[in-house]
Amino acid sequence: MPELPEVETIRRGLVKKILNKKIVHVQVYHHTSVGNVKTKFVQALTGNSIAAIERRGKLMVFQLKKGTKSVLAHLKMTGQLIYEREIKKRVELVAGGHKLSESDIENLPNKHTRVALVFSDGGQLFFNDMRIFGYMKLADAPVVAKVLQNFGPEPFSKAFTFFYFSLLFIKRSRALVKALLLNQELVAGLGNIYADEVCFCAGVRPMRRAGDVTKAEQKKLFDCIPKILKEALFHRGTTFRNFLDSSGRKGNYTDFLRVYDRDGEPCKKCGTIIKKTRVAGRGTHFCPTCQK
DNA sequence: GTGTTTGTTATCAA
């Protein structure tokens, strides 16, 4: 589940790898992944290059150099954006005895590859997406602006203030804390993993009503959001199932998770067995002792 | 065959 730390890890990797490189070939293996406009997609990208890569929440915006259009890339649940250098260099690396990850050795494209971009230096960017929820879609400036407008503040930005955050608990007093954290229009970038981790960090149960959360607890949640996300970003994200970064490497935050996917295991803080339940339609993990 | 996984959106009720 690529959430803010995973998407940001990918974005930073891609900035180093593909920025301003000429796209010489575009292969679309699955037309719905590009919004059913395969021909337009190929035409807009071929001969063009990516001038900037921005991120808003879990959405990446690839700004094209020629023209005013951008490509909106959303990985949803199982999307990957993996860059590989030309085959020759990979063979040399293997011959040189360097350790490579599974996906470096794996042959791309594979059966889940939906789009491939080939650059003039021989590098290739593969968009893999097992479940086909994700997309790479062309969008002109007004559409991009409209889409970005629907996002709440970035947790690392100045716009994310405690004044704003605490107001949410009044305006959305009947919502569950978990639902509030997952709502991209309120706060951008949290998904199922980090919503649970933030709740543990703050000592608040995810199934509480926002209106019942005290100011002190709101403050803890507010402080925990950037804290947990920064921690995860430092470790290059969490690989629960599908996540790989732009080099095909797994995220290292998996070992640091306190509650997510740890049901039946002892709490790292108090030893109580972590429980799993369903909140806001999602699998939800919490420590019955540490979280009130 | 069944249940489960989740980001987002559609749909419905209040």
Place this chain on the structure above:
DNA sequence: CTTGATAACAAACA
């Protein structure tokens, strides 16, 4: 119109 709850989507795996 707003808010909140829930189903649906899609593919793979235990």
